[in-house]
Amino acid sequence: MVTPRLKLETMSGAKFWDNKFQDEEGKGQSQFGGEPNPTVASIIDRIGQVYGLTGESNLGFDFARKSAMASAGIALDETQLLPAPTGTFRYPPRALDLGSGRGRHLVWLASQGWDATGLDFSAVGLAHTEKALTATGLRANLLQSDFTSWHPEPSSYELVLAAFIHQNRPEQSALWKAVEMAITPGGFFVSVSHHPENQSHGPKDPERLYTPEEVVTAFGAGFAPLISTRLDGADGSVDAVVVLRKNPG
Secondary structure: OOOOEEEEOOOOOOHHHHHHHHHHHHOOOOOOOOOOOHHHHHHHHHHHHHOOOOOOOOOOOOHHHHOHHHHOOOOOOHHHHOOOOOOOOOOOOEEEEEOOOOOHHHHHHHHOOOEEEEEEOOHHHHHHHHHHHHHHOOOOEEEEOOHHHOOOOOOOEEEEEEEOOOOOHHHHHHHHHHHHHHEEEEEEEEEEEEOOOOOOOOOOOHHHOOOHHHHHHHHHHHEEEEEEEEEEOOOOOEEEEEEEEEOOO
16 A cells, blocks of 8 residues: 655645535545546546556446436547657656545546646645545645645646636636646646536636636637537536647647
């Protein structure tokens, strides 16, 4: 069993999420922080398959059956994902989970063979993630930092995941600029978020919600859109699903 590595940085504004994660843990919720979002898991799984990653475990989750993306006929074609670029693209590929919370997506990434890093400003969420990784014998890097103070090394990740990250417009724009820098040429940005027309759970402030088209526009000509769609769930949820690939150079 390999223990995760935890790196701490100065941060602020995490008290709300510390309390929320502590409350969830007190209610005896899954040690994995809940099942990964099926759409996120399906996309990660597809990209990993093309790059030869063989997951150690599916952790008992059946995402092919549950994914609204699959039922809607939305898929990544292999021709969109190949060829694997040379140069800065590393194997096993490095993946960053932005706002990793209690670790539901980070544990999934690690289980599928990615060199995974989780970034979050909640010490409680990261501590829970550390327990989940240890319990499954998986390895990941844990970085405690606020998004506003995150300054990544250029070309440091083959994939960056932003699952339900909702900030005000100036902070969101700055974060996307940092993501652009962090992704290596040929690498991927996966964004799954609440759509402005979402009627289910999640934030309702229009300043914190965005359409797939807005995400594609924000990243500009340096990224090719592989998926850019609205995904309607049976429960009234509406998600904005975007997969971008950074131009090889």
